[in-house]
Amino acid sequence: MNAAHKHKANILKALGHPIRFCIVEGLLAGEQNVGTMTHCTSVPQPTVSQHLNVLKAAGILKAERIGNEMHYSVCSAEARKIAAALK
Amino acid sequence: MNAAHKHKANILKALGHPIRFCIVEGLLAGEQNVGTMTHCTSVPQPTVSQHLNVLKAAGILKAERIGNEMHYSVCSAEARKIAAALK
DNA sequence: ATAGTATATATTAAAATATGAATATACGGA
């Protein structure tokens, strides 16, 4: 059980929550702002924000502010591969 | 966020722990008995057993007793794909 | 029957995570 294991497990753990996995799939399909995710996941906006933070902390997402909105995107190749593997 | 999401998230969650991920990688590489896993992960045997239970409950492993030993193997195609994606 | 090896279960304490409500901040436009 080395550092590589821990890194991979961290990514899996971050993705291992229904709301977060849903968010990532949505982002890979093109959605980008928090309002849309809130609808799509049907949880309150603050909850979405918290899960976005978890994903960001795990290095899976990056955020960019564009005017009033935040645009999130998946920046982890590993996360992309995992999502693809589960298609 | 539908049932499919929840199912996939469950598998990811089960794999999202360093010890469990290590166990699954080891099994995919050929190891099969608990003693070996205990060495490889360097945690006490009861801890390994508990993690094996989590993986079994998630439908990732199946167990078969052969004489004195238990032989575990990965029975989830999804888990195999995820591990392959992280190679 | 007994001893030894392999694995599982139970219990519990500590740590991590999730949930929900309330509030705060950032930005664009009137």
Place this chain on the structure above:
DNA sequence: TCCGTATATTCATATTTTAATATATACTAT
């Protein structure tokens, strides 16, 4: 500057996970 919209943060609490220890079970060989 003030308002409305979009998003983030804070905080308290509930729940879940994790790890450790001790103990129990299953099987083999003697």
